[in-house]
Amino acid sequence: MRDQIKRGHYNYALIISAAVLAMLPLYVHVSGDDFYLDLANRLMILAIAATSLNLILGHGGMISFGHAAYLGIGAYSVGIPAYYEIYDGLFQLLVAITVSGLFALLTGAVCLRTKGVYFIMITMAFTQMAFFGIVSIEEYGGDDGLVIDTRSTFANFFNLEDTVTLYYFVFVSLLTSLYIVKRIMKSRFGMVIAGSKSNERRMQSIGYNTYRYKLVCYVLSGCLCGYAGALLGNFTNFISPEMMDWTASGELIFMVLLGGTGTLLGPLWGAATFVLLEEWLSGITTYWHFFFGALLIIVVLFVRGGIDGLLKRMRLTK
């Protein structure tokens, strides 16, 4: 029963934000101010990445402190083909998803043998490996990064060179990702994942091989984040190992926790708050990182359930 009430509320919030995002290019077209389009683009791409992290962190209880690796892999899957003048978007996206999936499979197989803080640290260690791996390849810019001169093209249908096309491509991607993650969560597979988060031993004694389920979940999450990385590479036109820095992984965790772990739309709220706050604070003072850090501490100490929890409570008091 409570589920149904929640769902009604969710649709409401989602419809409003989707409508705002869908109409934004119209407003930008009228006002001629590209700035908001870029902001919303970044917001949506990070929301996809945060959604992918939430799949393992929120639903599966696997605290990955290395999710930025997939952003980097995805971005380089656009950048390296573009370096060889291959701009085919389908190919680039396929590479991004495949390589991310493989990386998740190989590292996940090792990581998932560990628990607790060891899991946090080993996921981070693998991301550091990817980071230093890319840094040391001089051919693709090493430390300095790589400029993507032409964005992905999709045969003769469309290309992402046009900002509005890119915007709607990202927009549709976000909605699709949310839909896919929702389906995964509601499926039998999702139930097993949620079950092994709350009591792994019990799931095992019912007869589930939780290791395998978690590994599949880990790979799915990696693929989705790799996809987000490919979008990010297209959006920024410039990629560098910095994208895989451990602080970038920390920011993704922040978005998920700020929005509300284990909820469908939490990562979207989290990413939106993150991007908008960053924009707002950095406009006010050069020392905005301080307030950002203080906010992080306050969220951890006082805000239970993140923004999504807040929205839910508002609904309950109504």
Place this chain on the structure above:
Amino acid sequence: MDWVLIITQLLNGLQLGLLLFLLASGLTLVFGIMDFVNLAHGALYMIGAYFCATLTEFTGSFLLGLLIAVPVTAAAGALLEISIIRRLYSKDHLDHVLATFGLILCFDTAVHFLWGPEGKAIPLPAFLDGRVTILPGIEFPTFRLSIILTGLILAFVLYFIITHTKMGMLIRAGASNRQMVSAHGIDIKSLFTVVFAVGAAMAGFAGMMISPITEASIGMGNEIIIVAFVVIIIGGIGSIKGAFLAAILVGLIDTMGRSFLDTLLKLILSAENAETAAPALSAMAIYILMAAILAVRPQGLFPPKGR
């Protein structure tokens, strides 16, 4: 092979290892006793260096600056523990990671605000600034040698405190079983504060010792803290002995890898391939080591007894 280079690099590796130990010992104690993941430990390393830089400027002497900066950093650590960290112990690891990540942002910005965006160099007194002959034909910078010596002395002092004093006994007991210690009527809260302050002083001291070589800069702790985490995971969380051995191991592997891996790889690969692979592999070496050790021994090499 060039023996002079090998010995010099072994000493450099030892010096890096001892610096890592200074950082990792505090980290592993805090982690082991309080079960607290402190990413902000690197921030204490940074503010230690900045305190020392300012005090050296103020007093005109590096040694005097160092002597005052260490207790000041310890006090800053105690203040941090009492004001914020203490409220986090009861939360889970995810919250620790996030809150201390926030602390890093706060510290980095505060340093930016107080000392400006530029790094701060620390001038060395003349008697530390030269080179000494340690073996016939081998010269080594005096200051790096003094890092090695003070590091070894501190490691020994810490080892003595932990194994031969009452406080050390409580710390070891805390690392094995926190509840049992407090059930015996020990004021574990104050013990936490003291351990945190000592850890802060050690981290700050490491920052002070490296700054004359590299200069104090914003975010200087953010890279090395990750390596310090690798050290304590390899060594076994909560174990000083493990932290010491792992720190030396990591310091040596990292330094030797960077200097000699390409030569080694050339024995099995073509020169061109070796030169491409060596930097990547040597930068990744310690993480590969950690992943391998965790895959085989998930508790690290020397986990504290009773866990």
